[in-house]
Amino acid sequence: MEHGAESRMPEDRPIIDWEVARRSIPGGEAGLRDVGGMMLEDGPRLLAELRAALDAADGPRARLAAHTLLGGARHFGAAAVIHAAATIEAHLAAENLDAAAAATPALETQLARLLEALRAAAKGG
């Protein structure tokens, strides 16, 4: 998996910390590719799960989705995604579903950045 300028957002630091990713994911380049592919599949699914759970006012289910997303982002050192997901998890721990819903767009934005960077890296571009 390649990495570099494609991972950077012009207005921010890189969404993926490749040093953390190389350290946190076993299996070298193949491992990065595999886990990156899994994040590309699971990330949108978990975000949809979070939204559906919030719509259903199911706090525990929403918290599990946010927690799992956070865990996935952690493998890539994606601090912006981790921060956004942790904010939602904290709101849900306090049973504040409205605040969690209000914080979800920020997570969506940062997750989109992460997924885009992973797609770019997978293409080797």
Add this chain to the structure above:
Amino acid sequence: MDPHENPTAKILVVDDSAMDRKVAGGFVTEAGFEAFYAESGQDALDHVERDAPDIVLTDLRMPGMDGLQLVTEMRASHPDVPVILMTAHGSEETAVAALRAGAANYVPKTELWRDLAQAIQVVHDAMLAARGRAQVRDLLQEQSLHYVVGCERGTTRALVGHLQEALRQGHLCEETDLIRVGTALTEALANARDHGNLELDSTLRAPGDGSYSRLRLERMAQAPYCERRVHVHALLTATEATFTVRDEGRGFDVTQLPDPRDPANLLKPSGRGIVLIRTFMDEVTFNEQGNEIRMVMRPDPDSD
């Protein structure tokens, strides 16, 4: 390392997140262990039944049966399979509860790359050591212990504790039965000391005027009583424990011993010790002279 002596440990990785399973399993494999996977606590229990892992490595927060419940279940149903926790921010309290519930170790999820291999190795080494002890125990044909004790009561208590520990280490006795066996041994030693060597008649207890204790103290300093010893022999095998307690007194008429099946004997002022011994031990016999009791206990075949 000879794989026949120390085959690759099988690690069951339990996590509801496919990504986290992949990552943890990757580090397990890189550390030289074999990884296989479960997606939930219940799935893990099914795998444990079917695949007999050496170690379970589990996430804490999972839908359905979580990591803490899994640790509790494992402790109850598979206490010989250690569980290592993967912890994350926000699950610290659950992790502490799981460690108290019986988890063997933990590794923060953010530090798997650095700490997981060592954590597994530490638990694996401890597990092999425990299995080694169990193997040696299985090889043991018999253990023979012989003690000679005087009339001091403290010595009797220490000796019974020592014999209980030998039974525990030999897995010859359940924890609850240890107390019953200890009671039987204590009664046998007291009988040998007081009624055998010191020749104290238990009917002296009935008046409750201290005459039994006074005579006891007197004879503990008076020949020939004070020179007599109690000989205790314990023979422990894989299938039974035999205790022989012999005193150096005159013996007694064993045909007069109380029958433990008769409830009336439970209320009599004398003979209680013999009733307890006959109740708690599987087999009780006396020599012809009546100065030696032989007690056999066998582990419950339904217990581990």
